Amino acid sequence: MLEPVMFTGGLYKHDLVVELVEDLGGYILQRNLTQTEIILLILVPSEDMALLQALAKELRGELVRAPLAGTEVAVVTPTLAIHHLPHTACDIAEYLRRHGSKTNMLGLARGVGREIAQINEYETALINEHDAAVFIFGNFQECIKKKESLYRNISVPVVVTGGPQIEAKDLPYAFEYVPAIGRVAHRARKATEIGTLDRIVDSVGRALDKTRASIAKDPLTTSPPRVMDAVREQVPDVQFSYSPLPIALNLTGVRVKLPYNAYKDAVKAVTFDEGVKLGEIATIKPSRMKDYILVRILSASETGFVF
Amino acid sequence: MDPMEVFKIEVTGQEEFGAKKYRELIMDILQDLGLIRSIGRLYVYVDIFKPFFAVYGLLRSGIPPLTVKDVGDVLRVAGGYQIKINDEEHMADLLRVLWERYGRERVEQPARDIVIIASDTSPSGLMVADLEAEFLQDLTDALVRVAPEGFRNRRNIMTKDSFFFIAAEESLTPVMVSEIKGKIREMENA
Numbered sequence: 093m094l095e096p097v098m099f100t101g102g103l104y105k106h107d108l109v110v111e112l113v114e115d116l117g118g119y120i121l122q123r124n125l126t127q128t129e130i131i132l133l134i135l136v137p138s139e140d141m142a143l144l145q146a147l148a149k150e151l152r153g154e155l156v157r158a159p160l161a162g163t164e165v166a167v168v169t170p171t172l173a174i175h176h177l178p179h180t181a182c183d184i185a186e187y188l189r190r191h192g193s194k195t196n197m198l199g200l201a202r203g204v205g206r207e208i209a210q211i212n213e214y215e216t217a218l219i220n221e222h223d224a225a226v227f228i229f230g231n232f233q234e235c236i237k238k239k240e241s242l243y244r245n246i247s248v249p250v251v252v253t254g255g256p257q258i259e260a261k262d263l264p265y266a267f268e269y270v271p272a273i274g275r276v277a278h279r280a281r282k283a284t285e286i287g288t289l290d291r292i293v294d295s296v297g298r299a300l301d302k303t304r305a306s307i308a309k310d311p312l313t314t315s316p317p318r319v320m321d322a323v324r325e326q327v328p329d330v331q332f333s334y335s336p337l338p339i340a341l342n343l344t345g346v347r348v349k350l351p352y353n354a355y356k357d358a359v360k361a362v363t364f365d366e367g368v369k370l371g372e373i374a375t376i377k378p379s380r381m382k383d384y385i386l387v388r389i390l391s392a393s394e395t396g397f398v399f
Numbered sequence: 400m401d402p403m404e405v406f407k408i409e410v411t412g413q414e415e416f417g418a419k420k421y422r423e424l425i426m427d428i429l430q431d432l433g434l435i436r437s438i439g440r441l442y443v444y445v446d447i448f449k450p451f452f453a454v455y456g457l458l459r460s461g462i463p464p465l466t467v468k469d470v471g472d473v474l475r476v477a478g479g480y481q482i483k484i485n486d487e488e489h490m491a492d493l494l495r496v497l498w499e500r501y502g503r504e505r506v507e508q509p510a511r512d513i514v515i516i517a518s519d520t521s522p523s524g525l526m527v528a529d530l531e532a533e534f535l536q537d538l539t540d541a542l543v544r545v546a547p548e549g550f551r552n553r554r555n556i557m558t559k560d561s562f563f564f565i566a567a568e569e570s571l572t573p574v575m576v577s578e579i580k581g582k583i584r585e586m587e588n589a
Contacts, residue, residue, distance in 0.1 A: 175548040205549020205568050206450050230547065231417040231424075232410070234447045256416035274420055277427035 094118065094135040094317070096161030097144070098192055101153025106130045112147055116140045119317040121162055122194075122337055133161045133192055135317055158192025159297050162317065162341045165193045166222040170209065170229075170239075172199030180273060181228055183280045184253070187289040188226070188296065194340050196222065196381075203242060206235045211242045218380040223343045224249045224267075224299045226292065231255035231274035240265055249299035253292060267302075268295045303343055312389040313373040314364070314399055316341050319387060322370065323348055326362045327355065345374060348385040352378040359385055366399050405440040407586050412447055421445070425545050432541050437462070437534060442586045444579065451567035451575065452546045455583045458560050462530045465489060467496075468523040471514075479505075480521055484512040492528045500525060538562060 099109055103125070109132060110120055118136035136144050148155040167185045169176040176199070185195045198219065202210045219225050227243050227250055229236045236254040240263060243250040249267035255274020263269050273280075273288045280286055320339045323346065324330060330338045335349040348359055360371030370376070370387065373395050379386035392398045408425075410418040421443065429435040440457040467473060470493055471484040484490060497506045497516060505517040516522055535557055542555065542564045550566035554576065557563075565571060565579055 171548060173548055174544060205547070205551075206447070207568055208549055231420040232414050232445075232447050233417070234412055234414070235450075235547075255420050256414070274417075275424060276420070277424050277431070 093138050094315075095138040095141055096121075096158045096192055097134050097136060097141075098156050098158040098161070099130075099132040099134060099144075099148060099153055100156075101130060101148065101151050103128050103130050105151055106132070106153075108151065109134075109144070109147060109153070112144060116143065119321060121317065121320070121341055124336075133158060135162060160188060160293070160300065161192030162343070163193050163223040163300055164221075164340055164342050164347075165195050165296055166198050166219045166225040167195055168198045168200065168203075168219060168225055168227045168243075170200055170203030170242075172197075173204075175204075175275065176228060179276055179279055180253075183285075183289060184226060184228065184273070184292055187293060191293050191297075193296070194337060200242070203239075206238050209239050209242060211245075214380060216245055220247050221342075221347070221380055221386060222248055223303060224251065224296050226251045226253060226296065227266075229254040229274070233258050237262055249302060251292065251295045251299060267299045270295055300343065307343060307391075310391040310393050311398055312344065312391055313395045313397065314389060316343070316346050316389065318364070319362075319370065319374070319389060320346050322362050322364055323359060323387075327358050329355065329358075345386065345388040347379055347381065348387060349382075350385060351383045352385050353383075356385055359387065364399070368399065402435050403438055403441055405442070407441070407589075408443040408445075409582075409586060410445040410447065414445075414447060417445075417447075421545075428541050428544050432537050434534070434538055434541055437538075442583050444582050444586065449567065449569075449575075450547075450550070451565060451571075451579065452550050453566075453579045453583065454542060454545070454562075454564045455587075456562050458562070461559065462534055464526045465528045465530050466523065467493065467525045467527055470527055471512075473521060473523045475521075476515065479515060479517040479519075482514045482516070482522065484514065487512070489527050496525050496527055497522060542566075 113120055113134050113136055116137055118134060120132055120134055122133040124131040145155055165188050167181055169181045181197060185197050188195045200211055200215055225246060225248055229239060229252060233256040236258060244265045251268050251270060252263060252266040253270045253273045257271045258269055260269060270292050280289060320341055323339055330348060330350055333349045338349045340347040356376055360376050362370040374387050374389045377386050408418050408422050437459050438456050439459045442455045444453045467482060470486045470489050471482040474481045501516055501518050507515045539555060546566035550568055552571050553566045554571055555564045565576065
C-alpha cells in the first residue's frame with residue numbers, strides 16, 4: 093500500500109529523495125520550490141517508509157504524513173466577496189493544502205442570501221470533478237438549513253461548515269457538519285479555531301476514506317499515480333503548462349492541464365508497459381475547469397482486468 | 400469592555416450564536432476601519448425569516464474639517480508664506496487645494512516637507528479635507544461589509560448625529576421600514 097507523505101527540506105541533495113522514491117516504486121505527486129526550500133508530496137510503499145525516514149533525517153528534512161495527498165478538494169463559498177474571503181475560506185483552503193490536498197477555491201455566482209441562493213449546472217459539474225467539497229456557510233442556523241439546496245445535487249461527499257451547532261439529521265444531504273467556524277472577520281489564531289480546522293481536515297479525510305472504500309469494492313484498472321507518471325513521460329509538453337501542478341491527481345483519475353482539442357489524442361495514445369493504451373482503460377473528456385483534459389479511469393468491472 | 404456606551408443586538412428565532420458572532424464581527428469591522436470611537440450607541444436588529452438586517456447608530460460629536468494649519472506650521476517668509484508639513488498623510492489633498500486657490504505657478508515645493516506660496520494671503524484657514532465626509536463614507540463601507548452579502552436592497556439614512564441602515568433580500572416597502580423603525584425604538588427604550 094502506498095503511504096502519502098510530505099517532505100520539507102533544503103534544495104541541496106533533494107534529488108536523493110526523488111531518486112529513492114522512484115527506486116522504491118513510489119511517486120512524486122507535487123514539487124514546490126520556494127527559493128532554497130522544497131516541498132515534495134510523495135506516495136511511497138508503506139513497507140519502505142523507514143528508508144525514506146532515515147534519508148530525511150540525514151538531510152535534516154522533515155517528513156510528515158499527508159493524509160489528503162493525491163486528492164482534489166473544492167472549497168466553496170457563496171461568492172468571492174469580502175464577506176466570505178479572505179479569512180475563513182483561505183484558512184480552510186490553506187489548512188487542507190498543508191495536509192497534502194490539492195485545494196481549489198470556488199466562489200458561486202449567485203450563492204448569496206437565504207431565499208435567493210442558487211447554484212447552476214456548470215458549478216455543480218465543476219464541483220463534481222473533485223473528490224470532496226467543503227461548503228462554507230455563516231452564523232445563522234436557519235440560513236444554513238435553507239441553503240441545503242446548493243449542495244443537494246452534488247455527487248461527491250460534501251462537508252458543510254458553519255457557526256452554530258446543528259444536528260446531523262437537520263442536514264441530511266451533507267456528509268458531515270463542522271460547527272464553530274461561521275463568518276468571522278479575523279484569521280484563525282486561537283487554539284479553538286485551529287482545532288476547528290483540524291476537525292474539518294478529519295472530516296474531509298473520512299469523506300475521502302468513504303470514497304476509497306467504495307472504489308475498493310470495484311477497483312480501478314490502474315492507479316491514478318501510474319497514469320500521471322505515464323502521461324508526464326509520454327506527453328512531454330505537459331511540463332510547459334503554466335499551471336503550478338500540470339497534472340492534478342484525483343481518486344479516480346487525473347486532470348491534465350493542456351488544451352483538450354490539441355492534446356486529447358496524445359493523452360489517449362499514452363501506452364503502459366503492459367501494452368495497454370490509456371484510451372482503452374479510461375474515458376478522456378473535456379474538463380469543466382478551463383480547457384483541460386479530464387481522465388477518468390474505468391473500473392475493473394468495465395475493462396475486465398487490473399494492472 | 401465595549402468602547403460604545405450601548406451596543407444591543409437582537410436576532411429573531413433561536414439564533415443566540417448568530418447574535419453573539421455578529422457582535423464580534425461588527426466590532427472587528429468597525430475596529431479595522433477605525434470607526435469605533437466615533438459611534439456612541441449601536442442597535443442591530445436582524446430578522447432571519449423575512450429576511451432583513453437593520454442597524455441604527457448614534458454618532459459622537461462631529462469631526463471638524465482639516466485645515467492647512469492642522470497639517471503643518473505656516474510661517475511668513477520673504478515674498479509669501481512657507482508651510483512646513485508635519486502630517487504627510489494629507490499631502491496630496493493639501494497640494495490640490497493650494498493649486499486651486501493660488502495656481503500652480505505660485506506654489507513651489509523645494510523639499511519633500513516644505514511648500515512655499517508666493518502670495519500675501521495666509522493659507523492657514525484653507526480646508527484640506529472634509530474628515531466628516533470621509534468618516535461617513537467609511538461608515539457606509541463598514542455597514543455594507545457587516546450586512547449579510549445577499550441583502551442587496553439597501554437604504555441608508557444619515558444625519559449629522561445618527562445613521563439608520565437597512566438591508567434586505569426583497570424590495571423594501573414603507574410598511575417594512577416603519578416596522579423596523581418601531582423595533583429599533585423598542586430596543587432603545589428597553
